[in-house]
Amino acid sequence: MNTATAARVPFEPWKDPQAxxxxxxxxxxxxxxxxxxxxxxxxxxYQREFFSLLGPSGCGKTTLLRMLAGFERPTSGRIExxxxxxxxxxxxxxxxxxxxxxxxxxxHMTVEENIxxxxxxxxxxxxxxxxxxxxxxxxxxxxxxxxxxPHQLSGGQRQRVAxxxxxxxxxxxxxxxxxxxxxxxxxREQTQFELMNIQEQVGxxxxxxxxxxxxxxxxxxxxxxxxxxxxAQVATPTEIYEFPNxxxxxxxxxxxxxxxxxxxxxxxxxxRIAPVGGGGEIYVDRGTSAAQGATVWAAIRPxxxxxxxxxPTDPSVNCIEGTVWDIGYLGNLTIYxxxxxxxxxxxxxxxxxxxxxxxxxxxxDTVYLTWAPDSAVVLVS
Numbered sequence: 001m002n003t004a005t006a007a008r009v010p011f012e013p014w015k016d017p018q019a020x021x022x023x024x025x026x027x028x029x030x031x032x033x034x035x036x037x038x039x040x041x042x043x044x045x046y047q048r049e050f051f052s053l054l055g056p057s058g059c060g061k062t063t064l065l066r067m068l069a070g071f072e073r074p075t076s077g078r079i080e081x082x083x084x085x086x087x088x089x090x091x092x093x094x095x096x097x098x099x100x101x102x103x104x105x106x107x108h109m110t111v112e113e114n115i116x117x118x119x120x121x122x123x124x125x126x127x128x129x130x131x132x133x134x135x136x137x138x139x140x141x142x143x144x145x146x147x148x149x150p151h152q153l154s155g156g157q158r159q160r161v162a163x164x165x166x167x168x169x170x171x172x173x174x175x176x177x178x179x180x181x182x183x184x185x186x187x188r189e190q191t192q193f194e195l196m197n198i199q200e201q202v203g204x205x206x207x208x209x210x211x212x213x214x215x216x217x218x219x220x221x222x223x224x225x226x227x228x229x230x231x232a233q234v235a236t237p238t239e240i241y242e243f244p245n246x247x248x249x250x251x252x253x254x255x256x257x258x259x260x261x262x263x264x265x266x267x268x269x270x271x272r273i274a275p276v277g278g279g280g281e282i283y284v285d286r287g288t289s290a291a292q293g294a295t296v297w298a299a300i301r302p303x304x305x306x307x308x309x310x311x312p313t314d315p316s317v318n319c320i321e322g323t324v325w326d327i328g329y330l331g332n333l334t335i336y337x338x339x340x341x342x343x344x345x346x347x348x349x350x351x352x353x354x355x356x357x358x359x360x361x362x363x364x365d366t367v368y369l370t371w372a373p374d375s376a377v378v379l380v381s
Contacts, residue, residue: 011221013046022047022205023068023173028077030063030229037063039229040077050199050206052216055226056252062177064226065209069098069175082172095172101181103162105150112137112146115165122169136164139198156187163195167202176208180215192218213253217241225249241301246381250299257305257346258379259298266292271378273298277342280319285373290380297379302349304375307336307361311368318373322346324365338367 013019021044030038038060045051053061066072067079070091078087086094097118105114112133119129137143140160150158159179166174179195180188196219199206210216216223217237225232225240225248232252233245244250247258261282265272273282273296282298290296312319322338325345329335336348348369361367 011048013049014044014222019046021045022049022082023207024078024080025064025068026078026080028064028067028074028079030060030067030072031075036229038067038074041229041231042077043224043231043234045205045207047205048203049221050196050208050219052220052223053207053209053226054211054213054216054223054252056211059226060229061209061226065098065175065177065207068173068207069096070094096175097166097169097171097173098175098177099162099166099179101178103150103158105158105161105165107150110147110149111142111153111161114150114161115168118165118169132168136168139167139201140164155183156191159183159191160194163198167198167204171204173205173207176206178210179208180210180212188215189218195219217253225252227252243377244299244379247297247299247379250377250379255302255347255349257300257302259300261296261298263288263290263292263294263296266290266294270373271296273378277344279340279342280315281317282376283317283373284376284378286378288378288380290378294380298376299379300371300376302335302347303333303351304371305346305348306370307338307348307350308368308370309361309365312370315368318371318376320346320369322367322369324361324363324367327361327363336361336367338369 023045025041025043028038028041029036041064053064055061063072067074070086070089074087078085080086106117109117115136116129116133119132137146140163142157142160145153145157150161153161180191183191192215208219220237222234222236223240224234227248233240233249240249240253244253250256250258259275259282261273261275263271264274266288268287270283270285271288275282284298288296320340322340324336325339326337327334332352333349334352336350338346338348340346346369
């Protein structure tokens with residue numbers, strides 16, 4: 001089948017109540033003395049998922065990855081892979097491989113020798129070993145570099161050698177610890193898509209640890225956002241970005257403007273929020289679990305905000321007046337930092353769809369920030 005033209009079927013096993021999780025992390029806690037690195041954490045991961053553990057330094061994501069690899073044992077709880085409890089199985093007996101940020105290639109070996117190393121250790125017959133190495137070289141598009149040594153390769157090529165070496169033993173799960181951190185921005189973005197395509201071809205479950213929100217959003221089928229050893233939210237990239245379940249998730253993923261307010265009206269299909277400190281009312285065309293009068297927060301992404309020099313027809317709803325404090329031109333976007341009357345700042349991101357603007361907005365201009373009723377998300381925590 002030509003994969004370039006074949007229609008892709010949506011991959012959402014977590015929505016199927018009959019689907020059986022491939023990896024089950026059940027009430028896992030890991031402590032180091034008095035420090036709790038992972039706190040009673042449970043996650044289900046499905047076969048062929050590209051699953052991301054995302055969070056700031058110290059949130060427990062690498063500790064969890066090391067427990068999946070067998071380098072650390074849970075203090076309590078269990079980890080199952082394909083129905084087998086792996087909690088006490090040593091690393092070398094697990095059908096799991098791990099790819100490190102440093103790549104850890106043998107400098108004295110060629111590309112093909114690096115890839116074949118694990119197969120040699122397992123005493124795989126030479127013909128089969130050669131065939132599998134050749135298959136991996138083709139998969140990562142390094143066939144013509146087979147005889148080169150790591151120092152003769154670019155950073156991206158070394159990353160692909162490490163990936164091929166991790167995949168050649170056909171593990172049930174591949175763990176990736178910040179695998180693209182050593183690459184420059186442009187190459188990292190290119191490699192993210194290569195990684196996705198390779199994962200789809202081999203059909204192996206990938207679990208990646210990263211602190212890079214854009215990387216997680218790009219490659220993942222689902223993301224687990226972690227905070228102090230716990231899961232803040234597990235969802236698809238779209239759900240995480242568009243419908244965060246808390247201020248922590250909203251603020252950790254991308255840029256966001258957050259307004260505290262009181263629910264002045266709470267209906268099944270809409271809410272009205274009176275912002276703290278006054279100003280225009282915020283109207284959202286979705287209901288919430290909070291009751292009228294409760295304190296909530298409205299989160300609005302910068303790219304969902306329009307910036308204009310003239311006020312809208314009704315400036316009393318979903319409109320805030322301010323002064324342009326700073327401007328950042330990014331080519332495809334222009335970022336406006338706007339200072340409000342009470343000293344707060346808002347950020348708006350406007351797409352540069354045309355080369356010239358009839359009414360350019362500049363520093364110290366008075367502007368009106370507006371957004372649609374479906375643009376804000378109401379957060380209760």
